[in-house]
Amino acid sequence: MTSRPADYLRVVEAITDQIRSGELSPGDKLPSxxxxxxxxxxxxxxxxxxxxxxxxxxxxxxxxxxGTYVTQNPPLA
Structure with a gap:
């Protein structure tokens, strides 16, 4: 697998969207x-x-x- 510069931003945006939409809630553990x-x-x-x-x-x-967890009060802006 090769990494393009924008790949990490795609992951950041996807996880941010999951947090903002409530799909991932404060305290939820992220996958490894x-x-x-x-x-x-x-x-x-x-x-x-x-x-x-x-x-x-x-x-x-x-x-x-x-592991990595969603913070208790994630900034939603």
Missing amino acids: YSQLAGQYNVSISTTQAALRILRERGLVEGHQGK
Whole structure:
């Protein structure tokens, strides 16, 4: 799988949309990096880049050894 520059943005937008629509709720656990990579047909490093942006935007938070979760009060703007 090759990674195009826009691939990580596609993942960011998809997960952001799921949070804003309520499909993913505060406290929900996101799939693993490898599951997300398969779901969006991107590399694991692309998935990691997307989740890093989502963390920077305050939409998700990572818990060492437990996974990545939607924050309790994600900004919806």
